[in-house]
Amino acid sequence: MTLTQEQRAEIAVNRANYEKLKSAGQGAAPRALPPLTPRDGAALAPEHIVARETIPGGWYWYGKLRKGDTLRLLNADGRSSASVIAWNAHDVSERINHADTVKVQWSASLRKGRVILSDMGKVVFSITQDSSGAHDALVGGSTAPSNTKKYGGDFRNTRDNFILAAAKLGLTRADIPLPITFFAPVETDSEGLFVWNESKRAQNDFVDLRAEQDLLIVISNCPHPLDPSPDYAPGALEMIRYRLPDTVDDFCRTGSAESIRAFQNTKSAARA
Amino acid sequence: MSKFICTPSERDLAKAIYDFEIPAKKPWSRVLHKGQTLRIVDSFGQQAVDTLFYNAANFAERYSANDTLREQGSAYVNTGTKLISSEGRVMALITANTGGFHDTSAGACSCESNTVRFGHQVKYQHACRENFVLEVSKYGMGKRDVVPNINFFMNVPVEPDGKLAIVDGESKPGDYVELVAEMDILCVISNCPQINNPCNGFIPTPVRALIWEAPEA
Numbered sequence: 451m452t453l454t455q456e457q458r459a460e461i462a463v464n465r466a467n468y469e470k471l472k473s474a475g476q477g478a479a480p481r482a483l484p485p486l487t488p489r490d491g492a493a494l495a496p497e498h499i500v501a502r503e504t505i506p507g508g509w510y511w512y513g514k515l516r517k518g519d520t521l522r523l524l525n526a527d528g529r530s531s532a533s534v535i536a537w538n539a540h541d542v543s544e545r546i547n548h549a550d551t552v553k554v555q556w557s558a559s560l561r562k563g564r565v566i567l568s569d570m571g572k573v574v575f576s577i578t579q580d581s582s583g584a585h586d587a588l589v590g591g592s593t594a595p596s597n598t599k600k601y602g603g604d605f606r607n608t609r610d611n612f613i614l615a616a617a618k619l620g621l622t623r624a625d626i627p628l629p630i631t632f633f634a635p636v637e638t639d640s641e642g643l644f645v646w647n648e649s650k651r652a653q654n655d656f657v658d659l660r661a662e663q664d665l666l667i668v669i670s671n672c673p674h675p676l677d678p679s680p681d682y683a684p685g686a687l688e689m690i691r692y693r694l695p696d697t698v699d700d701f702c703r704t705g706s707a708e709s710i711r712a713f714q715n716t717k718s719a720a721r722a
Numbered sequence: 723m724s725k726f727i728c729t730p731s732e733r734d735l736a737k738a739i740y741d742f743e744i745p746a747k748k749p750w751s752r753v754l755h756k757g758q759t760l761r762i763v764d765s766f767g768q769q770a771v772d773t774l775f776y777n778a779a780n781f782a783e784r785y786s787a788n789d790t791l792r793e794q795g796s797a798y799v800n801t802g803t804k805l806i807s808s809e810g811r812v813m814a815l816i817t818a819n820t821g822g823f824h825d826t827s828a829g830a831c832s833c834e835s836n837t838v839r840f841g842h843q844v845k846y847q848h849a850c851r852e853n854f855v856l857e858v859s860k861y862g863m864g865k866r867d868v869v870p871n872i873n874f875f876m877n878v879p880v881e882p883d884g885k886l887a888i889v890d891g892e893s894k895p896g897d898y899v900e901l902v903a904e905m906d907i908l909c910v911i912s913n914c915p916q917i918n919n920p921c922n923g924f925i926p927t928p929v930r931a932l933i934w935e936a937p938e939a
Contacts, residue, residue, distance in 0.1 A: 451766050451895075451927065460917075461924040468919050471840065476885055542866075549787070549829025549870040552886055554839050558827065559884025569851075569865075571834030588797065588827055588880075590788025595810045609810075623808070624782040628870055638880040641724040642797040642823075675792050712838045 474707065475556035483563040484701050487579045489654050494522070494692050501691045505671040507684030508606035512615035512668045514539055515661035517720075520578060520692050523669070525633045527685035528653035531674040533591040533608045533629040536574050537621070539664040544570045545627040548587050554708050558638070560585045563701045565662075565709050566630060572716040573709070574665065576702035579658035584635035584650035589676060590628055596675045597682070605682045611670035619666050632657045634674040646676045660702070662716055723823065723879045726892065729801040731818035731900050733761070733934055740933035746926040747915035749853035751860070753778045754814075754903040757936025762874055762911075763898040764821055765930050768891035768923035770876040770914040772830045772850045774858075774869065775805060775813045778906035781863055783809045787826040787870045797880045799824035799872060805901065808869075813907050818900035822892025825878035829870045830854060831916045840918045853912035861908065873914075874899050876921045890920045902936075 453461070500519070505511045507530065515521065515536075523532050538544035547569040552558045554567060562580035565573045591608025598604065612626045635650035661667075671687040673679065703713050735741075743765075744750040754760055762771050777783035789806035791797065799805075800823055805814045830850035837845050854868040875893040880886045915926050 453925065457925060464917055464924045465920070467840070472887055476887065543864070545866075547829065547835075547870065549827065550832075550835045550838075553828040553888075554835060556887055557884045558880055558886045567835070567838070569832065569834070569868075571832070571836075571838045588788075589792050590786075593789065593810050596792060622782065624784075625866060626808075628786070628788050637882060637884070638797050639882055642880065644791070644795055644797065676795075707841075708838050711841065714842075715834065715837060 472556065483561065483705070486562055486583045487581045489581045491581070492579045492658070494690065498692045498694055499690060500693055503689045505669060505687040505689060507686060508672055510611035510615045510668060510670045511689065512619055515665045515667055517661055517664050518693060520658050520660040520694070522656055522658045522690040522692065523632055524654065524656040524688035524690065525651070526654065526688045528651060528655070529683060529685035530671050530687045531631050531634040531677065532687055533631040533670040533672070534659070534667065535612060535627050535629045536665045536667040538568065539666050542621060542625065542666065544568045544572070546574050546630065548628050548630055552587050555706070558587050560587050560630060563705050565702050565712060567712055571712060572719060573662040573712045575659040576662060577657060578660045578700060578702060579656065582633055582650065582655040582657060584633070584647065586631040586634035586636040586674065589636055589644060591631060591670055592672050592675045600675070601682045606672060608670040608672045611672065612668055615668040631674055636676055644676060646678050648678065723798070726822050728820050729818050730820050731761070733759070735932070738932040738934050740931070742931050743928050744911060744913045744931060746928050747848055747913060749857040749910070749912050750931060751857045751908060751910040754907050754909050754933065756903050756905050759817065759900055759902045759934045760909060761898050761900045761932040763896065763930040763932065764875045764893040765895060766927035767893050767895040767897065768875065769927050769929055770891070770916070770921035771874040771929055772871050772912040772914050773874055774854065774871045774910045776908040777807060777813070778908045781861065781867065781908070783807045784867065784869055785813060785871065790826060797827060799826050805872070812904045814901040814903050816899065816901050818898070821875050821897035821899055822877060824899065825873040825876040826871070827880060827886065828873060828876065828878045828888060830912060831914065836918065844918055847917070848915040850912035850914050850916070854910060857910050873921070888919045888921050891923065
């Protein structure tokens with residue numbers, strides 16, 4: 451294929467722009483990600499807590515979050531993994547999109563300071579606190595066949611939990627987006643194989659998800675399919691919903707050019 | 723990323739029952755019957771082919787990147803990869819590949835995600851999810867049915883520290899990937915129009931779709 455001089459010039463400009471964005475996105479510009487929260491840090495004042503709930507191992511929770519509500523997920527005994535999906539409460543065709551989330555932020559490693567995006571270039575959650583930093587954005591949750599293969603029996607699984615919870619929110623199995631799973635230390639080795647780094651999952655780890663829009667949300671507390679434990683023994687997941695009086699322009703909102711633009715989109719859609 | 727090993731196919735071009743050039747930046751779809759083989763040819767090299775699959779008898783069952791990656795335990799699509807549905811069933815199997823590793827982590831471009839990624843000046847540029855919505859709407863589906871897809875010929879290494887980026891494609895002009903349908907599937911393609919990252923060498927080009935019948939038993 452022969453390119454014209456104009457085409458070659460346009461390609462050169464677009465390539466230079468991309469390389470600039472990539473080195474900013476993967477480097478330390480404009481600011482490095484904040485350090486993880488200590489396990490005994492970010493204590494919540496009782497007056498800010500709205501509700502508490504314990505999701506038993508194998509079960510799910512569904513509900514609504516108002517913009518500005520934050521959900522703290524606490525891995526109390528260190529054996530839970532929490533798969534999360536969410537929709538815009540006012541237009542359920544907008545839902546979390548794990549692919550946009552990792553591509554736009556130049557990283558499959560979600561942790562404190564990152565955001566979770568919708569398919570509409572808007573922010574669904576900010577990860578405002580996080581003591582773990584070990585979450586899975588690529589592999590998803592368990593299914594009936596994956597549990598049978600792994601444990602040799604019929605155990606509660608994330609896919610069925612999502613189907614049930616979605617139904618109770620008026621949605622169908624075709625509406626279920628691919629999840630992000632917290633407390634699931636999945637890494638990709640130099641060959642591209644997925645490895646589970648259990649050393650990064652610990653008792654009392656927590657992650658805080660601040661809703662950046664009014665949301666419908668589902669959480670499934672089932673063992674991750676790559677969890678190497680041969681026993682099906684998920685622990686309870688503690689959930690604390692809280693609301694701070696003033697939401698601040700923290701790192702999630704201002705830490706990268708990409709998150710600034712995603713928040714601009716979120717804001718202009720809310721005004722519309 | 724491990725070293726790519728080329729796995730060519732011996733198929734006779736003269737025996738293909740279908741041969742179509744998908745123009746640059748355009749969508750395409752067709753039902754592939756169980757046993758039929760689809761070959762996608764990257765005619766000019768370095769052209770991302772965003773692809774989705776639906777069970778032709780029940781569109782609610784569709785390609786799942788999660789199930790596909792979980793079942794094979796690794797991040798890249800290559801010969802031997804089983805493409806798994808949201809219901810855990812094998813939709814298709816990759817049987818030949820000369821064009822490098824394929825991606826199923828980074829999804830399709832959209833006008834909206836492009837604004838986040840590249841700035842609001844690119845908002846009014848054509849994008850894959852525009853193609854996908856136009857094409858799936860012919861079958862009564864909509865935006866909510868456009869799920870994270872496979873990107874044939876798109877090179878997206880995922881590094882041990884999680885870093886992930888689209889880099890220059892490995893495919894040369896004429897490289898191809900083949901898959902055999904394990905059930906009747908609707909294949910939907912967006913021949914990616916993106917010009918802001920290297921997935922199309924910054925210049926979208928046509929690709930070619932060929933289909934062969936199942937070999938007679």
